[in-house]
Amino acid sequence: MTSTLRESTAAWSNWARTVRCEPRYRIAPRSEEDIAAAVALSAERGLTVRAAGSGHSFNPLALTDGVMVDLSRYSGVESLDREGRTITVRAGTSLAEISAVLDRAGLALANIGTLAEQTVAGAISTGNHGTGLKHGTFADQVEALRLVTANGGVRELSRDGSAELLRCARTSMGTLGVISSVTLRCVPRFRLAATERTERLDTLLEGFEEWAGSAEHVSCSWSPWKDTVCSRLVNATEDAPTPGAGRRRYATTLSEVRCGLVGLVAGAAPAAVPRLDGFLSGRGSGPGAHVDVSHKVFTFPQPVKFVALEHALALGDVPEALRRLRGTLRRAGRYSPYSVLVRVGASDDAPLSPAYGRATGYVNLTVPRSVPFLELLRVVERELRDLGGRPHWGKAHTATEQVLAPLYPEWDVFQDVRADLDPQGLFTNDFTARVLGPVRPAGKVG
Ligand SMILES: Cc1cc2nc3c(=O)[nH]c(=O)nc-3n(C[C@H](O)[C@H](O)[C@H](O)COP(=O)(O)OP(=O)(O)OC[C@H]3O[C@@H](n4cnc5c(N)ncnc54)[C@H](O)[C@@H]3O)c2cc1C
Numbered sequence: 001m002t003s004t005l006r007e008s009t010a011a012w013s014n015w016a017r018t019v020r021c022e023p024r025y026r027i028a029p030r031s032e033e034d035i036a037a038a039v040a041l042s043a044e045r046g047l048t049v050r051a052a053g054s055g056h057s058f059n060p061l062a063l064t065d066g067v068m069v070d071l072s073r074y075s076g077v078e079s080l081d082r083e084g085r086t087i088t089v090r091a092g093t094s095l096a097e098i099s100a101v102l103d104r105a106g107l108a109l110a111n112i113g114t115l116a117e118q119t120v121a122g123a124i125s126t127g128n129h130g131t132g133l134k135h136g137t138f139a140d141q142v143e144a145l146r147l148v149t150a151n152g153g154v155r156e157l158s159r160d161g162s163a164e165l166l167r168c169a170r171t172s173m174g175t176l177g178v179i180s181s182v183t184l185r186c187v188p189r190f191r192l193a194a195t196e197r198t199e200r201l202d203t204l205l206e207g208f209e210e211w212a213g214s215a216e217h218v219s220c221s222w223s224p225w226k227d228t229v230c231s232r233l234v235n236a237t238e239d240a241p242t243p244g245a246g247r248r249r250y251a252t253t254l255s256e257v258r259c260g261l262v263g264l265v266a267g268a269a270p271a272a273v274p275r276l277d278g279f280l281s282g283r284g285s286g287p288g289a290h291v292d293v294s295h296k297v298f299t300f301p302q303p304v305k306f307v308a309l310e311h312a313l314a315l316g317d318v319p320e321a322l323r324r325l326r327g328t329l330r331r332a333g334r335y336s337p338y339s340v341l342v343r344v345g346a347s348d349d350a351p352l353s354p355a356y357g358r359a360t361g362y363v364n365l366t367v368p369r370s371v372p373f374l375e376l377l378r379v380v381e382r383e384l385r386d387l388g389g390r391p392h393w394g395k396a397h398t399a400t401e402q403v404l405a406p407l408y409p410e411w412d413v414f415q416d417v418r419a420d421l422d423p424q425g426l427f428t429n430d431f432t433a434r435v436l437g438p439v440r441p442a443g444k445v446g
Contacts, residue, residue, distance in 0.1 A: 012068055014055040016305050016369065018396075021060075023050075023068035032146065032154065032180040035069060039178060040152030042067040042426065049426055051174040053092060053122025056115060057394035058307055060431040061126070061173055069178050071119060077101050078181055086143055088183040091121035098184070099295035107186040108294050111135040111217070114252075116299040121179040126394030127171045127354045129362065130298055131343035132217040133315075137353055139170040140346075144183040147176060150426045154180070168417040170350040173393055175418055175427045175436060192217070192297040193237040194248075195289040201229050201326075205319040212315060212344045212361070217298075221255075222322075222340045224329035225274060237291055245292035252300040255339075260304040260368050262337040273337060307373045309380060309396045310364035311389030312354035315344060318361035324383045325363070332379055339366045351410035354390040363389070393435075401437035416442045 008028075013020035024047060029035045042049045047066035054072050055062065062068070071092035078088040082105055089098055095109070096116035102108050111130040118128070124139040144158035147169055155177070157166040169176050201222060204211055212218055215233035222229040242248070262277050290297075313321055322342070329338060341364040348355040354362075365380060367373045377396055381389075390407050391397035405411045419442035422428075428439070 012052060012055070012062075012070070014057060014062070016058050016307055018058060018307060018369070019060045019063060021063040021065060021068070023064050024066055026068045026070055028070050028072075029074050032148065035074075035148045035178050035180050036152045036154060038067060038069055039148050039150065039426070043150060043152070043424070048428055049178070050429055051091075051121070051125075051178045051427075053119030053125075054094065054117055056118045056122065057126060058309075058396045059394065060429070061394065063431065064429050071121060071178075074180075075119075080105055080107075082107070085186045085188075086183050087186055088144075088181055089120055090181055091179045092119045094119055095123065095295075095299070099299075102186055103189060103293060103295070106189045108189045109141060109184065110187045111141075112138060112295065112298045114299055115302060116295065120182050120184070122394075124170060124179070124182065125173050127312075127350075127352070127392065128394065129343070129345050129355065130217065131219045131345065131362075133213050133344050133359060134216065134346060136346045136348045137171070137350070137355055139350060139353070140348055141185045142166070142170055142182060143185050145169060145179050146181045147179055147421075149177040150422045150424065155421075158183075165417060167350050168352075168414050171352040171354075171393065172414075172418075173352075173432060173436075175432050176421045177427060190236050190294050191239065191241065191291055192234050192294050193239060193289050193291045194232060194234045194297050196230055196232050198228050199231050201227055201322070204229055204231065205322060208319045208361075209315060219341060219343045222342070223277065224326060224336070224338055224340060234297060236294075239291045241292050242290040245290050246296070248290040248292070249296055249300045253302065253304075256302060256304045256306070256366075260306065262368075264368065264370055270333065270336075277337075305369055307367045307369055307371075307396055308364055308392075309367070309373070309377055310362055310392040311381075311384040311397075312345075312360045312362050312392070313384065313387055313389045315359040315361045317387045317389075318342060318363065321361075321363055321384055321387050321389070324387075325380065328379055328383055332376060336371065336376075337368055338371075338376070340364065341366065351414040352393070352408060354392060356390075356408060356410070362392075364392075364395075400434055404435060405437075415440065 011022045027038045049067045050064035051069045052062040074092035113130045129137040147155045217234035220229045220231040343362045345360045425439040
C-alpha cells in the first residue's frame with residue numbers, strides 16, 4: 001500500500017459483536033484519492049475490497065480478509081445548498097451529524113429510521129428505511145453520489161445524467177464500488193408530534209391498511225405472548241416542543257433495556273417473563289403526545305446490543321404474517337422475549353430495494369443476544385418467505401441467491417450493472433457470493 005494511506009491490520013467487528021474479521025489491510029481514507037488508491041492497489045495485488053461504515057449491520061456483509069476501506073471516520077459536509085435544499089456529505093458521515101447540520105440551517109431529512117449513528121453510505125447500501133406510507137427508503141432521498149469503481153476511477157451518478165446507474169447503486173451493499181460522497185434531498189426543518197396508545201392486536205390487524213395510513217409515520221411494537229400492541233402515530237405539527245421532550249426519547253430506549261433484561265431472565269426462568277415484563281412496562285415510558293424537532297422523534301439512543309431480523313412484505317400481507325407469527329412464536333416459546341416491530345413504506349424503484357415495486361410493510365424481530373436466534377430465524381423466515389417476504393440486506397437472514405433472485409423483478413438489471421462495473425468481482429466476500437452469486441459476464445445473467 002502507498003505511504004499516503006493510513007492502514008492497519010486491526011480486527012473489525014460489527015456493533016452487535018456477532019461477526020468479526022481480520023482484514024489483511026484496514027484503511028482509513030482521508031480523501032477520495034485515498035479511496036481510489038486503495039481500490040487500485042487492491043486490484044493490482046489480487047485482494048478483494050469491502051467498504052465498512054459504522055458496523056450496524058447484523059450480518060457478515062462488510063467482512064473481508066482482503067482490504068477493508070473503513071469509512072467510519074471519513075465524515076463531514078462537503079456542501080450545503082439552502083436554496084436548492086440539498087446537502088452533500090462524505091460517505092462516512094452519520095445521520096446524527098447530518099441532522100444536526102441541517103437543523104442549524106433550518107432544514108431536515110424528510111424521513112429516517114430509528115438509528116442516528118450509522119453512516120449515510122451504509123444506510124443507503126442496505127435499503128435502510130423509516131416508516132410512513134408516503135415515504136420511500138432512506139436511499140430514495142439520494143439525489144447523487146460519487147462511486148469509486150473497480151478500476152480506481154470515480155463515477156458521478158445523478159438523477160439527471162445517470163439515472164439507471166444511480167437506481168442500482170442506491171441499494172447495492174458495496175458490490176458496485178466504494179461510495180465516497182452522497183447528495184441528499186432535504187425539506188424545511190419541521191417538528192413532529194408522537195402519540196402512543198395501546199390497541200388490541202386483532203383490531204389493528206382487521207383494519208391494518210387503514211391504520212397504516214392513519215398518520216404520516218406509523219409503527220407498532222408487539223410482544224408475541226400479548227394480545228395488545230403499542231401503536232405509535234407521528235404527524236408533523238406547528239406546536240412548540242413539549243417541555244422535557246428530550247427525556248421522552250429515552251422511553252423507547254428504556255423499553256429496549258426492558259427487552260434485554262427480560263431476555264436475560266428468560267433463559268433461567270421463562271415462566272417469570274410475563275410478570276417481569278408487566279412489572280417493568282409501567283416504568284419510564286407512558287402514553288400521551290410529545291412534540292420535538294423531527295430527527296429527535298424519529299431516532300432514539302440504542303445502547304443495548306441485540307440481534308434483528310426483518311422482512312419486507314407487500315403491505316396487504318402483513319396481517320396474515322402477524323397472525324402466522326403469533327402461532328409460530330408462541331409455539332416456539334410462549335414466554336420468549338421477542339419484540340416485533342411493524343413499520344410501513346412506499347414502493348421504491350431501486351432494483352434491489354426490499355420495497356421494490358410495492359407498498360410495503362416491514363416486520364422486524366428484535367432478539368436479545370442471549371436468545372439462540374438462528375433457530376428462531378429459520379422458523380420466522382419460513383413463514384415470511386412463504387408470503388414473498390424480502391429480507392433486510394443489513395439484518396440477520398439465511399437467504400441465498402436462489403431464494404432471493406425470484407423476489408426481485410429487476411434482479412438481472414442489477415447483475416448486468418454489477419458485471420459491467422466490477423467484472424472481476426473485486427467487491428465481493430463470502431456473504432455477497434451467497435446472496436448475489438458470483439459476478440457473471442454482462443448480458444449473460446439470468
Ligand atoms: C441499533 C440498530 C438500529 C437499526 N435501525 C434500523 C432502522 O430503523 N431501519 C433500518 O432499515 N435499519 C436499521 N438498522 C440496520 C442498519 O441501518 C443498516 O444495517 C445499515 O447498513 C448500517 O449502516 P452502517 O454505516 O453501520 O453500515 P455497515 O453495517 O458498516 O455496512 C453495511 C453495508 O454497507 C456497505 N457500505 C458501507 N459504507 C459503504 C460505502 N462508503 N460504499 C459502499 N458500500 C458501503 C458495506 O460494504 C456493507 O455491505 C439498525 C441497526 C442497528 C444496529
